[in-house]
Amino acid sequence: MDFSYSPEEENFRQHVRSWLETNAPSDMRTGQDEDLTPDARWERQKAWHKKLYDGGWIGIWWPKEYGGRGASIIEQTIFYDELGRLGLPNGVNMSGVNLLGPTLIHLGTEEQKQRFLPKILPADEIWCQGYSEPGSGSDLASLQTRAVEDGDHFVVNGQKVWTSWAQHSDWIFLLVRTDPNAPKHQGISYILVDMRMPGITVRPLVQINGDAEFNEVFFEDVRVPKKNLVGDLNRGWMVAVTTLMFERVATGSFYRFEKTLTQLYDLARRTELNGKPAVEDTSVRQQLAQFAIEAEAIKYNDLRRLTRQLKGMPPGPEGSFSKINTTELNLRMCNFAMELLGPYAILEKGEPLAIDHARWSHRMLSARAGTIAAGTNEIQRGIAGERVLGLPKGR
Numbered sequence: 340m341d342f343s344y345s346p347e348e349e350n351f352r353q354h355v356r357s358w359l360e361t362n363a364p365s366d367m368r369t370g371q372d373e374d375l376t377p378d379a380r381w382e383r384q385k386a387w388h389k390k391l392y393d394g395g396w397i398g399i400w401w402p403k404e405y406g407g408r409g410a411s412i413i414e415q416t417i418f419y420d421e422l423g424r425l426g427l428p429n430g431v432n433m434s435g436v437n438l439l440g441p442t443l444i445h446l447g448t449e450e451q452k453q454r455f456l457p458k459i460l461p462a463d464e465i466w467c468q469g470y471s472e473p474g475s476g477s478d479l480a481s482l483q484t485r486a487v488e489d490g491d492h493f494v495v496n497g498q499k500v501w502t503s504w505a506q507h508s509d510w511i512f513l514l515v516r517t518d519p520n521a522p523k524h525q526g527i528s529y530i531l532v533d534m535r536m537p538g539i540t541v542r543p544l545v546q547i548n549g550d551a552e553f554n555e556v557f558f559e560d561v562r563v564p565k566k567n568l569v570g571d572l573n574r575g576w577m578v579a580v581t582t583l584m585f586e587r588v589a590t591g592s593f594y595r596f597e598k599t600l601t602q603l604y605d606l607a608r609r610t611e612l613n614g615k616p617a618v619e620d621t622s623v624r625q626q627l628a629q630f631a632i633e634a635e636a637i638k639y640n641d642l643r644r645l646t647r648q649l650k651g652m653p654p655g656p657e658g659s660f661s662k663i664n665t666t667e668l669n670l671r672m673c674n675f676a677m678e679l680l681g682p683y684a685i686l687e688k689g690e691p692l693a694i695d696h697a698r699w700s701h702r703m704l705s706a707r708a709g710t711i712a713a714g715t716n717e718i719q720r721g722i723a724g725e726r727v728l729g730l731p732k733g734r
Contacts, residue, residue: 388430423595435466529575
């Protein structure tokens with residue numbers, strides 16, 4: 340495998356690096372933005388999204404005719420690699436940019452493209468994803484939210500849950516059951532719903548870290564124009580699968596641990612163990628080295644996945660391996676920070692003795708969610724077992 344980039348690709352990397360280092364807010368680069376309230380952090384990231392958009396970096400893999408750069412897979416990888424190197428977020432409308440927008444480009448009507456696409460990249464309209472329901476998360480096809488035809492409209496009733504950023508969203512792309520008598524993977528439709536319509540109630544779910552990123556969304560006799568149906572009636576499962584394929588493309592870049600590792604090393608230098616800086620303890624140094632080794636292994640696994648993409652091959656099990664390894668390494672690193680902090684780990688934001696403004700405890704409380712979101716790690720292990728080891732499917 341050749342790990343080198345062409346001169347043109349290296350020039351592109353230097354261009355990306357220079358722009359990010361010049362334009363990235365200093366508080367995002369240092370982690371100080373984590374000290375903001377959730378609402379203030381959202382507004383901070385929305386402003387960063389606008390700056391990325393003005394620089395031409397939002398949706399760089401979108402076709403040029405729809406506002407993107409038409410970036411190659413390598414260019415996408417380089418951009419997200421540099422973004423991750425600095426620990427910077429993508430923006431605030433990724434459900435629109437990475438999921439809905441490309442789906443509409445391929446499957447939407449011309450009217451839908453003209454109406455919705457121009458407002459997605461600049462985040463003039465924020466989108467959220469209405470998939471999971473109570474009892475229908477991992478088994479999404481068992482969803483029960485109903486849409487009944489009534490003239491030129493659908494009337495929607497039901498509930499969605501774990502809907503990220505619904506409280507800030509203008510629109511939601513929604514999976515609904517339009518034929519209750521069809522097999523569960525059939526009879527599902529994919530519709531676009533204005534979140535400001537009468538009958539929609541959003542209830543934020545406060546997480547253990549104090550944030551409210553997730554929400555419950557209730558639909559009571561919500562009338563949705565039939566022109567907002569994407570794809571064919573009762574064939575929404577195929578549209579949803581298309582959306583998920585774009586999610587894999589958009590998230591197929593490297594997860595960078597350099598910033599977290601550097602901060603963890605610094606924490607080990609500033610905390611004590613047995614009367615000495617923790618970093619001087621052999622077991623601490625070994626654990627830090629182990630984290631660095633695993634981060635490097637994840638990088639090379641992602642290079643294998645990149646190679647498949649460059650060869651035009653379908654996504655393989657490497658994505659499941661990467662998802663498991665990145666989320667669990669992140670969780671173990673955060674838990675190790677708690678061990679280094681010792682009794683200081685229990686201090687909350689605002690406490691005068693809290694180290695690093697209690698950012699590590701917030702990260703630790705947030706880290707478990709990563710092992711659940713985007714397909715639980717248990718499901719990912721099932722995929723790896725079936726597709727790599729040839730194990731029988733679980734019942």
